[in-house]
Amino acid sequence: MSTTRDGETADRSLSALNRAPRSVQAGSPLRRATPLFSLALASLLVLSACSDSDPESDPDGEDAAETEEAAADGDENADQNADGESASDDDEEQSDEEENRFAVAELSDAAGNDLGSVEFLEAEGGVDVVVDLTDLNAGFRGMGIHEVGECEPQSSDDSDAVGDFLSAGDHIEGDVDDDEGVVEGEDELEEEEPDVPDRPEGELPEAQPEAGEGTHPQHAGDLPNLLVTEDGTAKSTVTTDRLSSDLLLDDDGSAFIVYASPDNHGNVPERYAPYGVDDETLANGDAGERMACGVIEDG
Secondary structure (H helix, E strand, O other): OOOOOHHHHHHHHHHHHHHOOOOOOOOOHHHHHHHHHHHHHHHHHHHHHHHHHHHOOOHHHHHHHHHHHHHHHHHHHHHHHHHHHHHHHHHHHHHHHHHEEEEEEEEEOOOOOOOEEEEEEEEEEEEEEEEEEEEOOOOOEOEEOOOOOOOOOOOOOOOEEEEEEHOOEEOOOOOOOOOOOOOOOOOOOOOOOOOOOOOHHHHHHHEEOOOOOOOOOOOOEEEEOOOOOOOOEEEEEHHHHHHHHHHHOOOOEEEEEEEOOOOOOOOOOOOOOOOOOHHHHHHHHHOOOOOEEEEEEEO
């Protein structure tokens, strides 16, 4: 309750009392009352020392506590302000995206399971394609935009082949400039005619040795591969100058397709295709079956 210093003070007080002159006669009432008086005085001194050391009665302690409390409140307010600014920035960014968005596709698989969405935003120099998908198999997957706004499981294409989402047709071709890929100020490189050997009869499908306008990967609907992470999610943003709102939202619409395999973009080394790449490679880059589809709608 009291500190050592307070105890020493009490002891000195008692000692002083004991050294007081002994003028009172033994046996007198005053002499008998002296020990009791000393004990009471010592108790008062101890209580006074305790009162002096009480934190609640210390104004400096109260000021320090108030300062610490004010500092804690200041830190909390600063954190709240930072969180508020971050949330405000996120809201502003989301508002800008919503303002620039002109179309969206809600994707599903052949069983009708929802897989996420793809948004199309007006961007400087073209269109931003923003992909946000879930529940896919991990790995690289081809993706592209097809010329018909239909997503019908077990449907047929123009060649009467039957499969999931084939009614969406082929990739959107769009307009491809003849000088695409040529840097301003440079002459277009002359392409050498490939030395293609005669194809043995019946061994390979009909081949097209050169990829040109209207073939993969020169379609307007051709896109880079999509990387699906181990947890089945895939996020990607691609900016392309081959697409426009008019092309995506024309009379027959368009569809966003995700494939089962990676897209080689028509890039097959000659050692694997000495007779040139075939129609399937030039159509979709050998990306395999169509695993997910979403009709692109005004949004």
